[in-house]
Amino acid sequence: MTSAFDASTLSSQSESGSSSVVRLSEVTKRFGATIALDQVSLSIRRGEVLGLIGRSGAGKSTLIRCLNGLERPDSGDIEIEGRSIIGLGERELQPLRRRIGIVFQHFNLMSAKTAADNVALPLEIAGQPRAVRNARVAELLELIGLADKADAYPAQLSGGQKQRVGIARALAARPALLLSDEATSALDPETTDAILELLRDINRKLDLTILLVTHEISVVRAIADRVAVLDGGNIVEQGPARRIFASPCAATTRSLLRAYRPTLPDDLAARLVAGWGERTLLKVVVIGARARAPLLAELALATGLRVSLVHGGVDRVRGEEVGVLFLEADGRDRAQFSAALDFLRLHADEVEVLGHVAGDA
Incomplete structure (x- = not known):
């Protein structure tokens, strides 16, 4: 039986509904007496790259977990492609999670599977026929520049190649949102630049919405269209990246960007x-x-x-x-x-x- 919250429903809503892929409205999440998110409101527009920055403990991880339904907000609303996910059961959340591809800091590849098999895994879980899986994997390995590494195992790949495979796997199910969770933190600067260029290329070619959750300000400066700053569970500032870097308003933002913008000596x-x-x-x-x-x-x-x-x-x-x-x-x-x-x-x-x-x- 088809879920009431399946990919076709999401696609039809996105064509006729809001231009925002993600919308959070006054989302609050507490852990005991600790407020992790405090009435957070944030939209991520279709086709944009949004950089979410903040210190450790600012609430970034909690926001991610609320987005994919691993945590339930205490109040507020979260919409994915125009549909509220609040109150959905685990079965109804599964199609939602396929609409969000995640790229992890430490790759999270399965060591016993080849690059091609790792990329194919989401499609296999979704029950896609082998011919469909093989065609999609070949397309994605070509996109990330690793067509010649299809049969290589993770141990045979460099860190940058592993992350490329992770990106391809995240794209396998044609998600509406690509979530990059500190995806370049484990890479050297040269490899980071190459991965950022790949993400830029994917954003342009696929018109893919990307949420960059990172503490690396240089990553946000390189590819983010907009920036949102999270501090103590609050969005203290958001706006176009060029404006944020040129003239940040919040004290937290000025502190985070101190090394990346001129200040009066x-x-x-x-x-x-x-x-x-x-x-x-x-x-x-x-x-x-x-x-x-x-x-x-x-x-x-x-x-x-x-x-x-x-x-x-x-x-x-x-x-x-x-x-x-x-x-x-x-x-x-x-x-x-x-x-x-x-x-x-x-x-x-x-x-x-x-x-x-x-x-x-």
Whole structure:
């Protein structure tokens, strides 16, 4: 007998319903007196890569377990492709779990099975005919670049190759969501880059929704479209990756990203004085095309005010330029300085006056 919550039901709902693959609404989960998730609301849009970051104990693992039905929230709602999973029995949850492919940190391959057999395992469990399994496995091994390793056992594969097999296995049942649970944490930097490139390629080719749960900020910076920050069971900040990296709002986010974004050095901060000074320190954020424009030269031409770049620079987030510039400007002519601020606010994404510097600094 077909479950009321099968793949065909999910597919028809996704075609006519919400553009969100996953939607959490005020989800709360307690373990005794400990609140692991506190009214968490979060959506993951179809075809996007969402990076979920947070310190150890922030609630990331609990959120994952709630998503695949291994934990039941105490309150709130979780929808997968427009269908609430709250209250579903174990039998009804099985088709749901096939809609979520999971890539694990330590690969979790079966050592006695070949790469091809590991990839085929979800299809075998689902009762797919051998011919269907073989065709899908061949397709996926080609996609991950391991067609020549079909008969190799995990012990014969490198760490990166094992993770590629893990990714192929997670894709076998054509899931709606690929959940990457610290999938690159056990890999060296070069292999990590290769796996991230594979995930980018899969996201583009398959329009696959990916949730990256990680403590590796560099992973999120490389491929996430959006970022959500979990702290103490709460989503404290979320938004486009370029905005989060350029100008994080929450203290937790600023702390997590400290090594990945320019901040005002202590020696420059120590030069700031109360009241008006002869020079003024500014923080200017520019993103995308604005980061590629000759902003400082255009500022000088438009207002006559010459400024110095004293710290910061331009980075790339998800392949897009993000500039955080700390500028020192002559502030003695207040009318000229005011005109320069107006120019910067028109041509930059964010402008902040950090303070003033004494004339003899």
